[in-house]
Amino acid sequence: MAMSDLTLPRAHTPERATSESLLARIALIGTAGCFLAAVLFLPLIVVFVEGFRKGAEVFFDSFTDSDTLAAVRLTLLVAAIAVPFNAVFGLSASWAIAKFSFKGKNLLLTLIDLPFSISPVISGLVYVLLFGAHGWLGHWLKANGVEIIFAVPGIVLATVLVTFPFVARELIPLMQSQGTAEEEAALTLGASGWHTFFNVTLPNVKWALLYGVLLCNARAMGEFGAVSVVSGHIRGLTNTMPLHIEILYNEYNFVAAFAVATMLAGLALVTLAAKTLLEWRFSHSLAAAHRH
Amino acid sequence: MSVPVKIRDLEKSYGRYPALKGVSLDVAAGELVALLGPSGSGKTTLLRTVAGLEQAETGNVFFGDIDASQLSLRERRIGFVFQHYALFRHMTVLDNVAFGLRARPRATRPSDQVIRARAMDLLGLVQLDGLEGRYPTQLSGGQRQRVALARALAIEPRVLLLDEPFGALDAKVRKDLRKWLRDLHQRTGHTTLFVTHDQDEAFELADRVAILNKGVIEQVGPAAEILERPATAFVASFVEGIARPETRPLARDGSVIRIARAH
Numbered sequence: 001m002a003m004s005d006l007t008l009p010r011a012h013t014p015e016r017a018t019s020e021s022l023l024a025r026i027a028l029i030g031t032a033g034c035f036l037a038a039v040l041f042l043p044l045i046v047v048f049v050e051g052f053r054k055g056a057e058v059f060f061d062s063f064t065d066s067d068t069l070a071a072v073r074l075t076l077l078v079a080a081i082a083v084p085f086n087a088v089f090g091l092s093a094s095w096a097i098a099k100f101s102f103k104g105k106n107l108l109l110t111l112i113d114l115p116f117s118i119s120p121v122i123s124g125l126v127y128v129l130l131f132g133a134h135g136w137l138g139h140w141l142k143a144n145g146v147e148i149i150f151a152v153p154g155i156v157l158a159t160v161l162v163t164f165p166f167v168a169r170e171l172i173p174l175m176q177s178q179g180t181a182e183e184e185a186a187l188t189l190g191a192s193g194w195h196t197f198f199n200v201t202l203p204n205v206k207w208a209l210l211y212g213v214l215l216c217n218a219r220a221m222g223e224f225g226a227v228s229v230v231s232g233h234i235r236g237l238t239n240t241m242p243l244h245i246e247i248l249y250n251e252y253n254f255v256a257a258f259a260v261a262t263m264l265a266g267l268a269l270v271t272l273a274a275k276t277l278l279e280w281r282f283s284h285s286l287a288a289a290h291r292h
Numbered sequence: 293m294s295v296p297v298k299i300r301d302l303e304k305s306y307g308r309y310p311a312l313k314g315v316s317l318d319v320a321a322g323e324l325v326a327l328l329g330p331s332g333s334g335k336t337t338l339l340r341t342v343a344g345l346e347q348a349e350t351g352n353v354f355f356g357d358i359d360a361s362q363l364s365l366r367e368r369r370i371g372f373v374f375q376h377y378a379l380f381r382h383m384t385v386l387d388n389v390a391f392g393l394r395a396r397p398r399a400t401r402p403s404d405q406v407i408r409a410r411a412m413d414l415l416g417l418v419q420l421d422g423l424e425g426r427y428p429t430q431l432s433g434g435q436r437q438r439v440a441l442a443r444a445l446a447i448e449p450r451v452l453l454l455d456e457p458f459g460a461l462d463a464k465v466r467k468d469l470r471k472w473l474r475d476l477h478q479r480t481g482h483t484t485l486f487v488t489h490d491q492d493e494a495f496e497l498a499d500r501v502a503i504l505n506k507g508v509i510e511q512v513g514p515a516a517e518i519l520e521r522p523a524t525a526f527v528a529s530f531v532e533g534i535a536r537p538e539t540r541p542l543a544r545d546g547s548v549i550r551i552a553r554a555h
Contacts, residue, residue, distance in 0.1 A: 042500045064446040183379035184345055186441075189392035199395075203382045214521055 026287050051258035062259035065242060071244035072263070074152070078227075078240060079220040082159040085214050087273045090167025095201065097168075098175030112168045117186065120185055123161050124229025134232055148234030158226035170212030178204055191214055204214040211278050218271040222264065294322045294483040295356035295450050302341055302351035310335040313507040316469065324477050325512075326494035329504035330530070335487045336455055338504070342485065343370045355450045371449030377436045377455040378427040386411050386424035392447035399496050408466045414442040417476070419551070434465040441473075445480065454486035458493065466490075470534055480515050491534050495519070503527050 014151050020028070032037045052059050062068060087218060097105060115123060131148040141148060182204070186196040202209075224242040231238040238245065241264050248257035297319040306313040311334045319325050327335040329358050340346040342353050344365040353360040360368060389411040393402055399551070413423055418438040430434055437457055450478075457473070458466040474497055477484055488494050494501045495515040502512040511523040522528035544549060 018534050047367065142307060181374050181376060182380055185372065185378040185380075185443075186395070186466050188343060188345070188368075189395060189443065190366040190369065191391070191395035192366065199391075200380055 010078060015185070016279040019140055044265060045259045047258055051262040053258075054255050058255050059259050059262075063263075066245060067236045068260055070254070071239045071241050071260070073164075074155070074239065075221050075241040076157055077152070078159050079217055081156050082163055082220045083213060083217045085160055086164055086167050086216050087209070090212060090216075091171060091205075091209060093168045093206075094171035095197075096173055099180050099201075100179075109172075110178065112172075114163050114166050115163075116169075120162050120223065120225030121229055124158050124226035126161075127157055128229050145268065150234065150238060152238065154230035155227050155238060158230045159220050159223050162223050162226045163219045166216035166219060167209065167235050168214035170208050170215070174205055174208045207278060207281060211275065214271050214275050214278065218268055221267055294321045294481055296323075297342065297451055297483055297485070298352075298354040299338075299342065299352070300352045302338065302348045302353070303348065304341060306338060310507050312341070312351075314351070315504075315507070315509055316351075317502055317509060317512065318423065319485060321483055322481045324486070324499045326501045327485060327487045327504060328475060328494040328530075331489060332506075332508040333504040335489075335504045339453050339455055339487050342451070343372050345369050345372070353365065353524055355414050369447055369450050371441075371444030371452040372382065373437070373440050373444050373452070373457050375459045377428070377433075377440045377442070377460075379436055379439055381428050383396035383427075383430070384424065385420065385426050385428070388428070388439055389414055389424075389442045389446050391443060411442075411446060411472045414446055415439075415479075417445070418442045419472075432465075433461045433495060434469055437461065437469065441476075445482075449482065452482040452484040454484065456487050456489070458490075459488070463507075466493070473497065491531060495534060501551065503530060505530070540551045 052119065063072075093108065096102070097109060113254070128149055130137055131141060131154065132138050135149075146153075148157065182200050183196050186200045187193075191199070222242060223240075224246075227240055228243055228246075231240070231243055233239060233243060233247065235247070241260060245257050245264065246259050248254075248260065297317075299315060299319075300316040301310045313334075314336070317325070327338060337346060341348045341380070342360070342363045344360065344363070346412060356366070368431050369541045370548055380391065383391070386408070390407045393407045396402075401407075409488065412421075415421060418441055420435060420438055422430065423435065428439065438540065439441045441457075458469050460496065461469065470493055486497070495518075498515070501518055502510060503518065505526050511518055511527045518527065519531055522531060545548075
């Protein structure tokens with residue numbers, strides 16, 4: 001090896017294969033930077049600027065409004081139900097898909113992707129057609145005094161449907177790449193199915209699971225389309241934060257609208273920060289998993 | 293502790309493709325038998341069926357007098373070693389080895405100290421003292437496979453099943469581990485079945501070799517016997533060019549004479 005070092009002619013100006021001229025680099029990076037600023041950062045800044053336009057006092061006053069507080073509470077409630085639900089079912093579905101072979105597996109995979117591919121409005125309409133007053137089950141529900149559409153259950157259902165793929169989509173590729181050898185090893189060593197799941201399968205996907213839960217949570221809190229269809233926009237009762245923001249905005253109550261928007265954006269930023277932190281952790285354990 | 297294994301008329305197919313076509317084999321207690329064959333010959337399927345990881349359509353496996361089909365996978369107490377180790381990547385070496393004991397129901401589970409001591413003993417047996425705190429990714433391939441072996445031995449298995457244990461290792465490490473496994477087997481005396489596609493490995497390691505082809509065992513016997521009197525044309529062509537193992541001559545009664553190796 002030392003020989004070849006000596007015999008190889010040395011390049012005087014080693015050029016990297018990937019280098020571009022300075023001008024081209026500035027132009028490309030500048031374009032990308034401007035685009036990001038205009039599309040991503042500017043709106044975020046506008047939300048905060050508009051929220052504080054009439055001073056901090058008016059800004060904080062917006063949160064004392066009982067309808068606003070009800071919207072915040074509802075959003076948190078919906079996320080608190082939809083996220084654990086989708087975490088459990090997303091994990092179950094991924095586990096079934098990645099670790100077993102059965103008939104209808106591809107159909108299940110397609111179904112999981114369905115909420116990603118159809119418009120959220122349709123996701124909402126499906127429930128109206130099913131449970132609405134004129135829907136398939138409408139009469140029966142009304143006769144039994146069960147309210148789903150224009151009530152909290154409908155909002156939860158629509159949110160669950162729209163956010164279902166996040167956890168499953170995060171877990172399936174990872175679980176498939178990990179295969180079933182570790183589970184087989186655990187079973188031959190005498191572990192029960194539950195012991196294997198909690199001590200082998202789950203620890204191997206815990207970072208991906210948390211990551212999926214965060215994404216699912218962000219979407220659950222921010223979902224507008226599907227929820228808008230089933231909610232009925234009853235103030236203080238069936239308005240989530242995104243719906244409440246729209247109402248305030250349509251009433252020219254800009255400061256209040258942007259104040260609530262800052263809160264929603266704040267939740268998103270916290271989620272993003274947590275996600276970045278996880279990605280950093282996750283990349284290590286992912287890399288370890290791949291080296292294995 | 294070690295029991296004989298009786299395999300009777302196992303048949304299994306994947307869809308329309310038959311993997312095992314009526315395989316029978318007897319393995320004496322404490323014997324080391326190699327399942328040798330080209331890829332697709334059914335050797336891994338046979339091993340996984342004995343382990344209970346695959347279900348045969350017909351046929352039986354007996355561990356001693358016990359019909360294995362009466363036992364669930366966890367009741368079989370099989371020490372299975374996988375080609376790609378299948379170590380628990382998020383656990384230390386010690387936790388990997390202790391897994392089988394910790395997974396026992398509370399009534400039969402030893403105390404934490406006993407488990408730890410037993411795992412440390414096993415790590416000594418596979419010559420990995422001092423590495424108990426490492427994670428699998430921090431070990432070489434040969435070390436990982438020894439951890440996998442220690443983990444399998446920890447549950448005091450009825451039978452040890454090795455699926456191409458050295459298949460993923462380089463030639464030098466393979467040779468070292470071969471010798472080492474032979475010595476370990478002589479010390480622990482487990483009934484052992486191991487799968488390989490490497491003729492040299494099979495003939496050097498095993499008491500007897502079973503040669504599989506297309507889901508059928510074509511010949512079973514000690515190395516010298518197979519090399520001198522191949523039963524079928526396939527066996528003859530498959531073992532062609534293998535050096536006769538001089539260390540393991542055939543005695544008059546057909547059994548293998550063991551010669552202590554000088555180190």
